[in-house]
Amino acid sequence: MYGSASTHDIPANASTGLENEDPQLLAAFEARIARGEKIEPDDYMPALYRKQLIRMIEQHAHSEIIGSLPEGTWITRAPGFRRKMAQMAKVQDEVGHAQLLYSAAETLGKTREDMITDLINGKSKYSNVFNYPTPTWADSNVISWLIDAGAIVNQMANAKGSYGPYCRALERICAEESFHLKYGHDAVVHMATGTPTQRRMMQEALNRWWPPIMTFFGPADKASQHTEILMRWKVKMASNDDCRQQFLDMYVPKILEIGLTIPDPNLRKNEETGRWEYTEPDWEELKRVINGDGPCNKERLAVRRAAEDNGAWVRRALKAKQQAPKYVRPLA
Amino acid sequence: MLTSLDPRIARLGLPDSQPTIEPKEALDQFETFEVFHQKKDGTAYAYVGPVHAPSADVAFLFAKEQYSRRFPCTGMWVTPTRAISLTRYVGDTESVYDTLTESLPTHAGAAPDESMQQAEAYARGEEDYAIFHLKKRGKAHVHVGMVRAASPAEALLQAKAAFGEQRPVVNVWVVRWADVLTSDEEDRDIWSTTPEKKYRDAIAYKVQDRIDRFKQEQAASPAN
Numbered sequence: 001m002y003g004s005a006s007t008h009d010i011p012a013n014a015s016t017g018l019e020n021e022d023p024q025l026l027a028a029f030e031a032r033i034a035r036g037e038k039i040e041p042d043d044y045m046p047a048l049y050r051k052q053l054i055r056m057i058e059q060h061a062h063s064e065i066i067g068s069l070p071e072g073t074w075i076t077r078a079p080g081f082r083r084k085m086a087q088m089a090k091v092q093d094e095v096g097h098a099q100l101l102y103s104a105a106e107t108l109g110k111t112r113e114d115m116i117t118d119l120i121n122g123k124s125k126y127s128n129v130f131n132y133p134t135p136t137w138a139d140s141n142v143i144s145w146l147i148d149a150g151a152i153v154n155q156m157a158n159a160k161g162s163y164g165p166y167c168r169a170l171e172r173i174c175a176e177e178s179f180h181l182k183y184g185h186d187a188v189v190h191m192a193t194g195t196p197t198q199r200r201m202m203q204e205a206l207n208r209w210w211p212p213i214m215t216f217f218g219p220a221d222k223a224s225q226h227t228e229i230l231m232r233w234k235v236k237m238a239s240n241d242d243c244r245q246q247f248l249d250m251y252v253p254k255i256l257e258i259g260l261t262i263p264d265p266n267l268r269k270n271e272e273t274g275r276w277e278y279t280e281p282d283w284e285e286l287k288r289v290i291n292g293d294g295p296c297n298k299e300r301l302a303v304r305r306a307a308e309d310n311g312a313w314v315r316r317a318l319k320a321k322q323q324a325p326k327y328v329r330p331l332a
Numbered sequence: 333m334l335t336s337l338d339p340r341i342a343r344l345g346l347p348d349s350q351p352t353i354e355p356k357e358a359l360d361q362f363e364t365f366e367v368f369h370q371k372k373d374g375t376a377y378a379y380v381g382p383v384h385a386p387s388a389d390v391a392f393l394f395a396k397e398q399y400s401r402r403f404p405c406t407g408m409w410v411t412p413t414r415a416i417s418l419t420r421y422v423g424d425t426e427s428v429y430d431t432l433t434e435s436l437p438t439h440a441g442a443a444p445d446e447s448m449q450q451a452e453a454y455a456r457g458e459e460d461y462a463i464f465h466l467k468k469r470g471k472a473h474v475h476v477g478m479v480r481a482a483s484p485a486e487a488l489l490q491a492k493a494a495f496g497e498q499r500p501v502v503n504v505w506v507v508r509w510a511d512v513l514t515s516d517e518e519d520r521d522i523w524s525t526t527p528e529k530k531y532r533d534a535i536a537y538k539v540q541d542r543i544d545r546f547k548q549e550q551a552a553s554p555a556n
Contacts, residue, residue: 032423035424037423037424037469037470038469038470039469040421040469040470040502040503042418042420042421043421073338073340073341076340082531085531086531086532089529089531089532092401093402096397096398096401099383099384099398100381100398103364103381103382103383103384106364111358111361112361112384113355113356113357113358113359113360113361114355114356116356116361117353117354117355117356120352120353121352121353122352133337133338134338135337164469164470167470168381168470168471168472169381172380172381175402175403176402178534179532179533179534179537181534182534182535182536182537183531183534183537185537185539186537186539189539189542189543189546190539190542192546193542193543193545193546257543257547258543258546259546259550296336298334298348298349299334299336299338299341299346302334302346302347302350303341303344303346305350305353306344306346308353315360315361315362318362318386318387318390319359319360319362319386321386321387326414327358327359327363328363328364328413328414329364329413330364330366330382330413331366331382331413331416331418331505332366332379332381332382332472332473
């Protein structure tokens with residue numbers, strides 16, 4: 001699962017720093033991407049490319065870890081043995097995705113140690129939707145289905161990006177996500193077509209999650225030099241709005257066919273433009289929650305920090321035995 | 333104390349706020365190992381990705397969990413990242429071997445058969461090196477074979493002689509075989525997956541019948 005990285009993009013007025021790059025190397029780099037070749041870790045790359053990719057991949061990794069917390073806590077309370085097993089398998093997948101992504105980001109020169117420190121200290125962000133609570137099993141199902149669905153829209157786009165290690169990781173991740181999506185859909189359908197109480201639970205969960213879902217892909221991209229460059233470099237593969245439109249195209253019909261309603265009276269597809277219209281999401285709330293003032297920000301980081309603190313003695317003990325004294329970043 | 337809607341979190345008794353943590357020292361998250369897997373019997377080993385681990389044994393366990401849990405696998409190799417020597421990366425249509433200029437070190441007196449050659453090689457202090465080629469950027473390195481040499485640099489030249497005809501070769505990895513931890517043929521049952529884990533496969537979830545039934549019921553119900 002994954003959230004839009006672009007909500008935390010480099011400020012539009014920041015310098016691209018391109019004037020500091022070697023023009024010949026830069027031209028060869030751009031020509032390689034234009035030819036459809038991937039960039040590998042040892043290649044020359046502009047500082048902006050490296051910086052933005054570290055930011056994106058690191059946030060993606062953190063989102064996998066933090067995103068597994070609200071679902072993980074439902075494992076013991078999942079209804080029935082089969083769902084417990086499936087929920088457990090999904091959470092294990094997500095944590096595995098984080099490992100793949102941390103390594104991919106590491107190839108760009110930021111150590112895993114630093115990424116974890118920045119997450120715990122609130123310096124690095126993760127997908128904002130995980131700052132909202134999952135008060136019922138139905139809320140967990142909404143994450144499994146619709147948040148993962150949004151994530152897949154994003155990841156399928158990013159898998160066509162230009163950075164080799166990220167593509168390799170995403171290929172694996174996308175394959176596993178197909179199970180999450182089907183599992184989530186199954187769980188939601190089960191509730192939505194079940195008893196009146198189950199239906200009500202499902203509808204209420206969807207009502208709670210719809211506003212965060214609509215902010216999932218981030219606000220419309222500002223026309224900026226950065227956006228243009230990052231698209232040319234195949235770092236950013238689709239605009240936030242295009243991702244949101246694609247998501248609505250694919251999932252609104254699936255939500256409606258099981259008798260659920262979407263809590264936005266203005267949601268409709270404009271047949272002339274082919275675009276979905278909707279009530280503008282509350283971007284001020286998004287900003288506020290990203291910056292720490294959401295219902296679960298504190299809790300998510302506290303739980304992650306407790307895991308880190310509780311495991312410290314194990315890492316210390318193992319490290320004492322370790323022969324390798326020097327840090328080497330992963331190769332690919 | 334941290335308050336949470338979630339009783340399982342509330343029970344942990346976590347503090348409400350804490351000072352920021354200090355930057356972690358290097359290798360707090362352990363060194364990395366690079367992992368290669370064999371998808372099915374008889375196919376070449378291919379790179380799947382790294383794992384962080386305190387030792388090769390633990391790396392193997394993590395690698396098995398990370399890379400063979402969800403996909404078919406019949407064998408796995410694990411080697412510390414620092415044990416790999418590599419060339420630079422060239423374009424997708426080139427061969428990196430073309431940019432190696434040094435000539436091959438020659439050995440006087442070619443032996444009449446392979447076992448003699450091997451015995452001589454060991455006597456000269458040579459060892460086996462595994463050679464991996466990357467054929468296309470963004471794809472994975474694949475094992476192309478073994479060479480015998482006294483150093484990674486020499487192994488690369490031997491690889492050029494043995495596999496230099498292949499095209500394209502974007503990048504080459506050279507690893508001393510003694511640095512690779514491999515799965516054991518005798519343990520091959522560790523790769524068989526229990527058929528009772530269908531719940532982790534997308535294909536196990538079929539909801540269309542249920543949706544269709546629901547729609548029929550809705551259409552038939554007097555409320556509509």
